[in-house]
Amino acid sequence: MRSRSASAVAGIAAIALMATACSNDGSDGGDEGAEQSTLVIWSDPERAEAIQSAAAEFAEANGIEVDVQNVSFDDIQGDVVNAHQAGNAPDVFIGAHDWTGNLMRNGAVQPIELPSDRADAIDPTALEAVSLEGQLLGVPYTQENIFLMRNTELAPDAPETFEELVEVGTRLKDDGEVDEVLAMAVGQEGDPYRMNALMSSAGGYLFGQDGNGDWNPDDLGVGTDETIAAMEKIAEYGEEGEGVLRRSIELENEASLFFEGDAPFFVAGPWTIGDANASDIDYEISAIPGFEGMDPASPYIGYQAFFVTEGSANSALAEEFVVNHVTDSDFVLSLYEADPRTPVQTEALESVSADDPNIAVMAETGENGVPMPNIPEMGETWEPLGIAQAQIIGGADAREALETAHDTIAERIGQ
Amino acid sequence: MATNRSGTAGAPGKGAPARPALPGGRFSGNGSLTGQLVKIALLGLFTALGVWAVLPLYTAGNWWGIGLAVAVVALVYWVYLSKRTVPAKYLVPGVLFLMAFQIFPVLYTMSTSLTNMSDGHRGSKEQAISSIEAYSVVRGEDSEEYVLTVATTGDPESGELVFLLTDSEGDAYAGTEEGLSELERAEVGPSGKVTDAFGYTLLTPSQVNARSDDLQDFAVPTGDGSGIRSSGLSSAFEGNAQRAYDEACDCVTDSETGKVYTADDERGAFYGEDGERLAQGWQVGVGFDNFARFLLNPTFAASFFSTLVWNIAFAASVTFLVFVLGLAVALTLHVPRMRGKVVYRILVVLPYAMSSLAMYLLWRDMFNADFGLFNRMLGLQVDWLGDAWAARAAVILANVWLGYPYMFLVATGALQAIPRELGQAAQLDGAGPWQAFRHVTLPLLMVAMAPILIATFAFNFNNFNAVWLLTRGGPFGAEGTASGGATDLLITYTYRLAFSEATAQYGYAAALSVMIFLIVSVTSVISLSRTKALQEVDR
Numbered sequence: 026m027r028s029r030s031a032s033a034v035a036g037i038a039a040i041a042l043m044a045t046a047c048s049n050d051g052s053d054g055g056d057e058g059a060e061q062s063t064l065v066i067w068s069d070p071e072r073a074e075a076i077q078s079a080a081a082e083f084a085e086a087n088g089i090e091v092d093v094q095n096v097s098f099d100d101i102q103g104d105v106v107n108a109h110q111a112g113n114a115p116d117v118f119i120g121a122h123d124w125t126g127n128l129m130r131n132g133a134v135q136p137i138e139l140p141s142d143r144a145d146a147i148d149p150t151a152l153e154a155v156s157l158e159g160q161l162l163g164v165p166y167t168q169e170n171i172f173l174m175r176n177t178e179l180a181p182d183a184p185e186t187f188e189e190l191v192e193v194g195t196r197l198k199d200d201g202e203v204d205e206v207l208a209m210a211v212g213q214e215g216d217p218y219r220m221n222a223l224m225s226s227a228g229g230y231l232f233g234q235d236g237n238g239d240w241n242p243d244d245l246g247v248g249t250d251e252t253i254a255a256m257e258k259i260a261e262y263g264e265e266g267e268g269v270l271r272r273s274i275e276l277e278n279e280a281s282l283f284f285e286g287d288a289p290f291f292v293a294g295p296w297t298i299g300d301a302n303a304s305d306i307d308y309e310i311s312a313i314p315g316f317e318g319m320d321p322a323s324p325y326i327g328y329q330a331f332f333v334t335e336g337s338a339n340s341a342l343a344e345e346f347v348v349n350h351v352t353d354s355d356f357v358l359s360l361y362e363a364d365p366r367t368p369v370q371t372e373a374l375e376s377v378s379a380d381d382p383n384i385a386v387m388a389e390t391g392e393n394g395v396p397m398p399n400i401p402e403m404g405e406t407w408e409p410l411g412i413a414q415a416q417i418i419g420g421a422d423a424r425e426a427l428e429t430a431h432d433t434i435a436e437r438i439g440q
Numbered sequence: 441m442a443t444n445r446s447g448t449a450g451a452p453g454k455g456a457p458a459r460p461a462l463p464g465g466r467f468s469g470n471g472s473l474t475g476q477l478v479k480i481a482l483l484g485l486f487t488a489l490g491v492w493a494v495l496p497l498y499t500a501g502n503w504w505g506i507g508l509a510v511a512v513v514a515l516v517y518w519v520y521l522s523k524r525t526v527p528a529k530y531l532v533p534g535v536l537f538l539m540a541f542q543i544f545p546v547l548y549t550m551s552t553s554l555t556n557m558s559d560g561h562r563g564s565k566e567q568a569i570s571s572i573e574a575y576s577v578v579r580g581e582d583s584e585e586y587v588l589t590v591a592t593t594g595d596p597e598s599g600e601l602v603f604l605l606t607d608s609e610g611d612a613y614a615g616t617e618e619g620l621s622e623l624e625r626a627e628v629g630p631s632g633k634v635t636d637a638f639g640y641t642l643l644t645p646s647q648v649n650a651r652s653d654d655l656q657d658f659a660v661p662t663g664d665g666s667g668i669r670s671s672g673l674s675s676a677f678e679g680n681a682q683r684a685y686d687e688a689c690d691c692v693t694d695s696e697t698g699k700v701y702t703a704d705d706e707r708g709a710f711y712g713e714d715g716e717r718l719a720q721g722w723q724v725g726v727g728f729d730n731f732a733r734f735l736l737n738p739t740f741a742a743s744f745f746s747t748l749v750w751n752i753a754f755a756a757s758v759t760f761l762v763f764v765l766g767l768a769v770a771l772t773l774h775v776p777r778m779r780g781k782v783v784y785r786i787l788v789v790l791p792y793a794m795s796s797l798a799m800y801l802l803w804r805d806m807f808n809a810d811f812g813l814f815n816r817m818l819g820l821q822v823d824w825l826g827d828a829w830a831a832r833a834a835v836i837l838a839n840v841w842l843g844y845p846y847m848f849l850v851a852t853g854a855l856q857a858i859p860r861e862l863g864q865a866a867q868l869d870g871a872g873p874w875q876a877f878r879h880v881t882l883p884l885l886m887v888a889m890a891p892i893l894i895a896t897f898a899f900n901f902n903n904f905n906a907v908w909l910l911t912r913g914g915p916f917g918a919e920g921t922a923s924g925g926a927t928d929l930l931i932t933y934t935y936r937l938a939f940s941e942a943t944a945q946y947g948y949a950a951a952l953s954v955m956i957f958l959i960v961s962v963t964s965v966i967s968l969s970r971t972k973a974l975q976e977v978d979r
Binding site for chain 1: 559560562563567568570571574575577578579585590644645646648649650651652653655656669670671672673674675677679719720721801804805808809810811812825826911912914915916918919920921922936943944
């Protein structure tokens, strides 16, 4: 009997202890969220601080708090979609325009309507890139594309054609000045993002476009004769041909080939500019040259945008933020300070180009570019197409490899 | 020896005299004061955990979850406060963790494998319908834009919302759920915002924000299904929802194109007559379709078998090689005359101490055909990552290097537990070093090593990182990525099938995981029973 009552006492004591702990907890939580609303923004760590300080003015003007949280850029899309389903997504997040299709089919973002004066201040191609079915789903603020970087000591003039590039590079290689003609990542898995510039020049395509300029997933171009012919043309420079494009050159070593002076040409992006300025190499950038007598090389243009999560508890402020703040040149410029990318807001672009000639040149190198398709089907093409391209560079039959990739992609996107 | 072992196995043998006093008795009922206090603190902590779990469940209205949480807390109270449940006191924590971290995930994976959960099919039908309708609101070509001021009639928090709108000519209107009407006696600021209006309460930004949910559903009707909706705090536009759901026909009608999309509850999406579907779908049960999708696919069947063979060969050869190499090094360093053993041991253990992820990437670099260390140093021309057999060798080589220090550690420990006298006795009996090792040392070692070997095999069987970071499953043959690559394990192969770069197909992935789970379970059960047999023989 004695021990039973001891047990009961112990139980009551345990509950009482818990209750005290909880009551403290409760009052703490109660004080916080009463009046002040907090706008939660997800951003990659590189830009988080810049966004935090650039949003301070917005926060003050509207009497709210802004909390910028760090999420690795590659994880944002997946995390937002999962968090949206679980009901704890951020109010606003930063993302790439080619996520649009997937975000839309998961209902994770909210459509945005820009007043015409705001919309007019932004490059229309950029707005088009974050739109699907006539619906604007995010507000773009920067763009980026790949370009050709060359070592001006070795190659003073920008090559007009890919043939010229190979000729200059091969001469340097034969003279023993360099080891490689071109540092362009292929890797064992291929790199369709970079390869698209050459593939499009030689007439290949991934998806067709309909009359409105929307990407048409029913018109898959991977296994078509045009694309096969294009990859056969590229294979002339592959391992069995001139040896300019090789699987052993990959993302891990391409930059060091160029920066150590082992390659005169480098297919680079805005993300390499920082390293280039820090290196001893004298460099200049120009557009990636196309093949002689063929279309100009058309690199993919990627846009970065701010999105508003669907069903956010602060949707009014989140909309206000992306509609009236992200479109503001002051905001874009303060982000540029922290993370120099080419703005798509016309006024900001002009002011930035005046200070940094590279920005203007980079914008020029993207003139022949196309926005990367933003339809969800796009994601299914990377791996099969990349493997096929790597096999072709390695000397495999282009028709066989591309037709196989075509079938794999078609199966995945349900055709 | 057999009787000895059963004595330590935990269960009292037949005819065992009396139940031994269990040490936990000290903490039960009439134990010491410290014991009581510890118990009270732990139970209190556990209850707090329970309450912490219940609160979000309550908000979500998940009564099953609440019931479960309460039941678990009640069970814990009963077990630890009662005097009669001594064995349960030991078993409950383990069982709870087993349920939470093993059984529940397996069951959840199994239940997911019977659905079509994937991108575009994550939520409920209601969510799909509401996003279809929301995404179909289009602004007309020449529709009016307004400067918006949000107001209410009455209290800011609960009053009816009113849009005070100023058009490009500066005329002000009041928009309610009934429609648009002229706004008189209002003051309009320079930005176009209404600064004061009789009878309306203008809201501050945070007051507007507090009513975000109402705003989402609010539109000032302007006829023909059009409405004026807000965009941010200070602009509004006239838009028209082109797609509307009709419950009667369970379909979505597009008023622009006149197309009708009917709900297909088996596939979880709205389909038009021509087979075109709306992007936003919902989650439905699909029975065993996910399993049929790979079991009945001829490419899958063919590549599954070859992948399985390579998978077993990979796991077996890595296990065998790390064992041989680890044991050989351990034996060498076990020689008593050896000098500088500590230094050698540290050197050998180094690979084990480094991050395996970084090491895999480093190895990948070293295998590069043109710039890699191997080909450069040895003057070889091997296409390590591009040739099927070279890639297989590369994957095994890297894993043996990463895995043998662990075997070395275990073998060193086990060797030290074997009395040296046994070896010496064997030598006195005339056995050579090999015979002594083979018939005396090795059998004794295997007692300790066999479970480790099984664990190593099981680990390597599913060694995702090893393959994904080195070769990504490649190189691929002429059949492309749909069939397995030369170094694909089942886990990397299925990962590629289920999670391509953009579309996450959880249902399909779950079905494949269930299958791998079955394979690994069967392998483990078989090998565990084989080990028991081995141990009996050796004794």
